[in-house]
Each structure stands twice: as C-alpha cells, then as structure tokens.
Amino acid sequence: MFYRPQDGHGLPHSPIKAIVAPRPIAWVSTRASDGTLNLAPYSFFNLMADTPPQLVFGSTGSKADQRESKDSVSNIRDTGVFCVNIVPQVLRDVMNVTTAPLPKEVDEFAKAGLTPAACEAIDCPRVAEAPASLECTLSEIIRLEGEANFMVLGKVVGIHMRDEYIHDGIFDITKVQPLTRLGYRDYSYVSEVFSLDRPDQS
Numbered sequence: 001m002f003y004r005p006q007d008g009h010g011l012p013h014s015p016i017k018a019i020v021a022p023r024p025i026a027w028v029s030t031r032a033s034d035g036t037l038n039l040a041p042y043s044f045f046n047l048m049a050d051t052p053p054q055l056v057f058g059s060t061g062s063k064a065d066q067r068e069s070k071d072s073v074s075n076i077r078d079t080g081v082f083c084v085n086i087v088p089q090v091l092r093d094v095m096n097v098t099t100a101p102l103p104k105e106v107d108e109f110a111k112a113g114l115t116p117a118a119c120e121a122i123d124c125p126r127v128a129e130a131p132a133s134l135e136c137t138l139s140e141i142i143r144l145e146g147e148a149n150f151m152v153l154g155k156v157v158g159i160h161m162r163d164e165y166i167h168d169g170i171f172d173i174t175k176v177q178p179l180t181r182l183g184y185r186d187y188s189y190v191s192e193v194f195s196l197d198r199p200d201q202s
C-alpha cells in the first residue's frame, strides 16, 4: 500500500511508529526553576553526532498547565540542562509510571520510587538506578511544523555508566537490555548482539 500522510492511511491505527522502530527511549530528567524534579520517557530520540556527542529528542503536544509544550521542554528551556537516562527492560513498569501527565508540581522521581542522584557537570538530577545517564547542556530548541512539535538538541557533557555493566572494557548491552519503543502499544528490548566488519576494515 501507499498513502500520503495528509490523506490518511485507512488502517485502524497509524503505522508510522511501527515502521520507524525500534526507537531507543530517552528517560529525560530535569529540575524546574522552583526545584521540582521531573522525569518522563521520550522515544523520538537518538544520538546525532559523537565528537562532541550530541543528541536530540522530540516533544509532541502540550500540557494544560504549560505554556506551549510539556514539563520536560519547559524545564529545559528555563534551566538550559537535562539528563538522558537509559531504561533497562526490568524498569519498564517504573518507566510507565513516569509517562503520566501529572501536574507540574509533582515530583516524578518520588511518584515512581526512583532515587535522584546529582549530576556531575550540570545542575540536574539523574536516575541513580539507570545503567547509563548522559548529562546534557541545551544547544537549541527548534519548533517543528504542526501543533506543539519541538526538537530539543543537546550536547553531552558528562557520561555515567554503572560499573557492573562494563565487561572487558565494553558497555555490555546484553546485560543492560535497554527497553525500546515500537508502534502501537508494543515494546522490545535488546538481548542479542552480532558484529559485522565493514568492507574497509576486514
């Protein structure tokens, strides 16, 4: 089949997020300017460059108690920093608690029973239970076409990895088992890995 997005797909649910899948999940932690801690998952997320490391996540839609977007984007706009935490599949239910559109005054770390730890390079909380966390400074927030669509670009200025996941100098993703988002209500996680040499490397 072929369809143009503006014409509709004729299917029970939009397939676009099942086509662009799996997507890694940025568990974005921030602190509001009044000190409230915030945590939410974002799967419109990826690494865009590695030297220096730069990443992006996308926010779609807005909350009634925010000016034009969601708590995460608003806090990042106000403070200029955020932390991206990796979600292991064992924390999937805890992650799911943090997606609720709670009033901006609610501390989502407390709500989910997670431990906020201080970041090293920025004034922001990170998830102590996460296998890895990326401390970021805001580079740019770009407004995208459509209603309340924003792209948040950040530069990674500090990287945490829990030592138990580093084996023989490798961050062992088969032990981390990062949760990934598919289409519909579906998720998956990484449990198997294989390597390929590039033609110019063999």
Ligand SMILES: Cc1cc2nc3c(=O)[nH]c(=O)nc-3n(C[C@H](O)[C@H](O)[C@H](O)COP(=O)(O)O)c2cc1C
Pocket (backbone or CB within 6 Å): 025, 038, 039, 040, 041, 042, 043, 044, 045, 058, 059, 060, 061, 063, 070, 071, 072, 073, 096, 098, 099, 100, 101, 102, 181
């Ligand atoms: C796995 C998962 C991925 C999500 N990805 C996104 C996303 O990429 N962009 C977005 O705007 N909302 C996404 N959401 C919904 C947000 O988590 C939700 O709107 C949340 O309440 C935003 O919280 P905040 O206002 O504290 O930032 C996702 C939810 C889940 C469960």
